[in-house]
Amino acid sequence: MTTPITLCGFAVSNYYNKVKLSLLEKGIPFTEAEIFPSQSEQMLSESPMGKVPFMRTPQGVLSESQVLTEFIEDNWPEPPLYPRDPFARARCRELIEHIELHLELPARRLYGEAFFGATVSEETKKEVAPLLEKGLRSLGRVARFSPFIAGADFTHADCAAWVHLPLVGQATRRIYGRDLVDEFLSQAKAYLALVGERPHAQKVDADRKAGMEAYMAKGKK
Numbered sequence: 001m002t003t004p005i006t007l008c009g010f011a012v013s014n015y016y017n018k019v020k021l022s023l024l025e026k027g028i029p030f031t032e033a034e035i036f037p038s039q040s041e042q043m044l045s046e047s048p049m050g051k052v053p054f055m056r057t058p059q060g061v062l063s064e065s066q067v068l069t070e071f072i073e074d075n076w077p078e079p080p081l082y083p084r085d086p087f088a089r090a091r092c093r094e095l096i097e098h099i100e101l102h103l104e105l106p107a108r109r110l111y112g113e114a115f116f117g118a119t120v121s122e123e124t125k126k127e128v129a130p131l132l133e134k135g136l137r138s139l140g141r142v143a144r145f146s147p148f149i150a151g152a153d154f155t156h157a158d159c160a161a162w163v164h165l166p167l168v169g170q171a172t173r174r175i176y177g178r179d180l181v182d183e184f185l186s187q188a189k190a191y192l193a194l195v196g197e198r199p200h201a202q203k204v205d206a207d208r209k210a211g212m213e214a215y216m217a218k219g220k221k
């Protein structure tokens with residue numbers, strides 16, 4: 001497929017940035033459309049849950065970041081961001097599932113208070129901490145950090161880990177006064193710094209920071 005695609009979402013979204021980093025690392029031409037989550041009819045016609053990211057392609061619109069990742073890899077196999085071997089590929093997907101289901105999703109319940117000035121109940125905070133501890137212990141059993149999360153090569157699993165783990169760590173620092181990611185995954189800090197040195201990661205991060213500043217400036221108006 002040669003026609004450019006459009007990645008829709010906003011630069012502060014971790015799921016958006018996961019897909020954006022995969023696209024950049026693979027050198028796929030794409031444009032970005034800044035779109036925020038909503039339940040408007042227009043939005044729901046493209047993203048059935050009203051979430052971002054979603055992707056406009058010549059064949060139609062796709063939603064769910066992992067679906068976009070798989071679509072990208074299937075359409076543009078070179079350079080590969082999954083190993084060729086099916087078992088090793090499955091290991092990468094296992095890592096992504098672990099991070100999203102057992103870390104990002106529970107941590108998301110804290111984001112309202114951690115990042116957006118809302119209040120999260122004490123009950124929720126108590127419920128989420130052991131889930132995250134379990135999720136981090138489980139990730140520690142499958143992550144390699146040698147030097148990348150799935151082994152020697154940079155993969156889509158790194159695109160996911162690099163956007164989600166810092167957010168989980170930051171949320172736990174703000175809510176519990178402890179960075180559970182650092183506490184349970186001693187290699188995480190050095191690993192995230194290694195990925196963060198990649199030029200495309202730096203581009204994603206610069207856009208994220210600019211997006212965050214614009215969001216804060218809007219809030220002050």
Ligand SMILES: N[C@@H](CCC(=O)N[C@@H](CS)C(=O)NCC(=O)O)C(=O)O
Pocket residue numbers: 012013014015016037038049050051052053063064065066
């Ligand atoms: N499972 C979805 C999660 C995407 C997601 O939660 N995106 C957030 C922004 S980071 C969103 O759109 N939130 C709005 C909402 O939940 O309604 C994916 O992988 O794409």
